[in-house]
Amino acid sequence: MINEQIRDKEVRVIGENGEQLGIMSAKEALKLAEEAELDLVKIAPTAQPPVCRIVDYGKFKYEQLRKEKEAKKKQKTIEIKEIRLSPNIDTNDLNTKMNAARKFLTKGDRVKITLRFRGREMAHMNNSKHILDDIAENLADVAVVEKAPKVEGRSMTMFLAQKK
Secondary structure, three states: OEHHHOOOOEEEEEOOOOOEEEEEEHHHHHHHHHHOOOEEEEEEOOOOOOEEEEEOHHHHHHHHHHHHHHHHHHOOOOOEEEEEEOOOOOHHHHHHHHHHHHHHHHHOOEEEEEEEOOHHHHHHOHHHHHHHHHHHHHOOOOEEEEEEEEEEOOEEEEEEEEOO
16 A cells, blocks of 8 residues: 555655554655655554655565565575386386486486386286385385375375485
8 A cells, every 4th residue: 555545544654765654644754755756655554553764666566566576586496306117117117217206306306206017917916016115125224204195096196205
């Protein structure tokens, strides 16, 4: 809220240089802002009494946008990489998939390992759980199991995250 939009009886006012001007009525604060040819901006509406600041609104808005952009740059997005396997995978193929998972984990991504069952493989789901356990055991130096192996429809999934 700026200028005439502020309807509170009393507000705590902060001057253009950051100095406390004290608690006064909204009309007085608006008069001070107009004398300085600036805007009265409500910056803390939930405080008792609300806090308003005398600033150039355009410049204030620009600074806020710049701070938000800067904060966004510093954020790291964590991606989830998926590795799909079948229950009758050979050891060399499994090692290749584990190396790929290791590479993803060292980059900081989470890894979803999916063991897909087709046809008659559905009858032997319990016998295939050892594949996911082996992967977790072999990657224990770089990863921790975030979600244990869980059956969901025709697949069994497990999530791994980078060790901290």
